Ligand code: DX5
């Protein structure tokens with residue numbers, strides 16, 4: 001089963017409630033929310049007040065991706081604001097990775113870990129048994145609309161292999177960046193089962209066709 005997580009970053013921020021309603025009706029499995037602080041990544045996106053507001057506008061599962069320098073300090077606030085899953089970068093506070101995962105779980109939310117394209121996967125693998133989701137970035141984090149990095153596919157396959165090795169059958173393996181109806185197939189072929197897509201959904205005239213096109217291409221892989 002392939003899940004599609006449209007990335008809010010590419011939505012029209014002047015009418016968020018309308019955008020959320022449209023992607024829910026179009027078959028989105030969840031909403032990917034990119035939080036950027038202008039320090040961990042060279043861009044600023046949105047923060048707690050926006051998450052709180054849109055929480056009141058939709059029942060969609062909130063798949064929050066923190067690209068911030070101190071995720072541990074913000075776990076409780078994002079959980080209270082309405083996140084259902086919190087994914088953070090293992091490079092941001094390397095000494096506190098386990099503590100951050102525990103804090104997310106203590107808040108009753110799903111926990112995810114991710115890493116930048118240049119970070120060796122070996123640094124993340126020890127956390128596979130502890131998390132619900134591993135996100136492999138297929139672009140440098142910070143901006144939507146970038147080109148898909150096919151050379152990240154060995155990392156996706158290695159996460160799949162590690163999940164099998166440690167008996168974690170239900171691990172969610174997510175990819176994020178440059179995913180569209182073409183690149184989704186190669187992601188799925190390497191083991192990804194949750195596809196984040198910003199421009200390939202919100203940049204298209206027909207959200208339902210975009211979501212189902214991506215899902216079908218991935219399921220056929
Ligand atoms: C990039 C973000 C992505 C971004 C993806 O740092 O993590 O979620 O919105 O956008 P597309 O799908 O357009 O590459």
Ligand code: ZN
Pocket residue numbers: 007032033034065176196
């Ligand atoms: Zn993201």
